[in-house]
Amino acid sequence: MVDIYLVGVGGQGIITASKIIGDAAILAGKGVIMSETHGMAQRGGSVVCTARIGDHSSPLITDGNADVILSLELLETERAVCKSSKKTVVISSTERVVPLSVSTQKMRYPGLDEIKKKMEETSARVFMIDSGEVAKKAGVPMSSNVVMIGALVGTGVTGISREHFEKALEMNIPRRLQENLQAFAMGFDAAKR
Secondary structure: OEEEEEEEEOOOOHHHHHHHHHHHHHHOOOOEEEEEEOOOHHHOOEEEEEEEEOOOOOOOOOOOOOOEEEEOOHHHHHHHHHHOOOOOEEEEEOOOOOOHHHHHOOOOOOOHHHHHHHHHHHOOEEEEEOHHHHHHHHOOOOOHHHHHHHHHHHHOOOOOOHHHHHHHHHHHOOOOHHHHHHHHHHHHHHHHO
């Protein structure tokens, strides 16, 4: 069983990423239960999804019980720290989407090193990937979510094959499939390094 806590902000493709994970689990013959919360997502607000792979009766992941935190935005990584424990693998993009509350109130956005240190103190392993840059190199700048799914698979924590994820990617993002498969592969390789 693997409990994945996905976070980001509206427009980053968190919901699509969770669907790809769910479909990959189904293709692999595993049970999966999911949830999503995206209240102000269209205005750049927080988006949270869960994917619980295995035999579960609830989609909720309680504090300290995520096996994986998959984050597409750096501040959202820090906000997810409550779900982390010394068994958790954190896979975070280094992309920053400064929320309106921070920019208008002139609040401080924590730095990469500060967030990475906090996650390393509370988690088993931390992977930080500039998914936006990787997606640009793959020719699909809007596919940071695909890069991060590749990184998730590259860590090996899901127990689901790369082929199942590639098929789920094809089912969910049929346009520009070859470029997205390249973004996936580059994310996979980044996690392996």
